[in-house]
Amino acid sequence: MEEPWLRGYKDNKFFLIDGLLYHRENHTSPLTVVDRDHISLILQECHDCPYMGHMSEDRPKERVASTSWWPKWEQELSEYISTCDGCQKANRKHGKKYGLLQHIKEPKHSRETINMDWVTGLLPGGKENYNACLIIVDRFSKSMRCMPCHKEDTAMDTALLFWNNIISTCGVPKIIVSDRDQNSHLNFGPTYMKCLEPSFHFPQLTIHKQMA
Template sequence: ALVRALQTWEHYLIPKEFVIHSDHESLKYLRGQGKLNKRHATWVEFLEQFPYVIKYKKGKNNVVASALSRRHTLLISLGSQILGFDHIKELYSNDLEFNEYYTQCLAKPQGGFYISEGYLYKEGRICIPQGSIRKLLIKESHEGGLMGHFGVEKTLRFLKEKFFWLHMRRDVERFCSRCIACLQVKSKVMPHDSYSPLPVANSPWVDISMDFILGLPKTQRGMDSIFLIVDRFSKMAHFIPCHKIDGASNIARLFFKEVVRLHGLPKTIVSDRDTKFLSHFWKTLWSRLGTKLLFYTTCHPQTDGQVEVVNRSLSIMLRAIFKGNHKSWDEYLPHIEFAYNRVVHKTTKISPTEVVYGFNPLTPLDLIPLPDSSHYFHKEGVSRDEFVKKLHKKVKTHIQQQNERTALERSKGKKDLIF
């Protein structure tokens, strides 16, 4: 603050001696410092050109500075404000895609299109005219804010939650195909083994899978591995940084801290028989809690294919987001975890967060002051319990259907090994 003040009023202060009154008492000893880092040394060098004297003044007596720092007009409100979409109202009449719909809807709604407060909607989603704003929205849905460089389908579904324009898929495909980060880290990996799905779970965080990603670059905090936990029903995942040498007791501590705290205890756990899970302490701990350990079927490491898929997705997102900053990848895990749990899952057709909590958390796109379109929807008044039950029933059906499709695809032209 002192350096900033002198830089601002430098032209008045250099010619004459002046007194600095501050409630920061340690400034009195500024010139007597023996050891300074590079930044402080630069500041002291700048200050030495001024003929100043520093005098300490208690904060309660420094009423002038206190009053200036608390001026109502200077207070900054920490809030989220993103420029709205007011300007797009003027674009509809000249837009090649929406001009006809907009003109017709001025009289009455047509084919799912309607006008509200000057905005054109398609079944509750605001229509976006041609222009740079489309690319901005795609970029935000793909890599911006809290997203994770997902593919075309997930980016498209996230975008369709609030927006509509013709040929949206084509635009998303074009953007994703040109994303440098995605091109550098993504590759198609086809499974070469058979598929034996586990029984479908009935509710969130009752049946879970665990795995580890080992051998990562060591971060500044000493982390070199990731403890991966996936709920087999909702597909929600937690990514916990850890050490490769962590024993069963440390892993159990992380599990209680990051999972049990939020979701309670699971009934079954699918593990890969890692030494961390097979240790005597781990077995004893979970046997006391009545947890049943399920292990991979012999010669069928794909039995827990779900966690392997999450493992690959996490690896891709890590490479795409931290962009070579190997010393801080653990700081990006909360971002990646949020992104993974927020987007719609291919199997359930719903985001993991919505399956668990019944709603989606806000993202930067949700903070855009969009006009209210809630009047378009006429939902039946149902209790939260009924809503959750219907949601979970739908999820279970989708999982069963996906398991059948996957088993059929994997079985084509493949033979199981016989031992």
């Protein structure tokens, strides 16, 4: 198989001007071919120098692409930026650490594990002017129930809605998987457990919050 350099030379993509080797793709401007000894200097100038300010990949890529070329330069530039010590220190994450992600086992029976999610921002409708919807999906059968509600509903309102529409017909699920939005009904978990306490005892009931 023919070497890429030789093929490029035959296609007139490489040429010499005043002793310097240039590369050109189609009708673009000629770019200086950088030898291996000077690649690190080009990378430093296009990313580390004060006027470039350790920017993300786009700006350094534009700068290299407008002046220089060498085989697999985009890959080398990406690796250089991703391993930059200054960027790693400046962009370190603050705040609380993420919790340990745990895999939720797929259920073996219907109504054993359900997903719960809210759709908000809907136009008011119906006699009660509902503006949201509580969606329940059975992870085993993939069946879905949609229950109109209000965005302003409290945790107790949501727990009663769940009790009257799901538990009364399907029983109590072992696992409830909910999202992590910050609406007030996200306190549904503790409120729901309190509703169960007087009549039921389910030590395996678990309420997971998915990572958004």
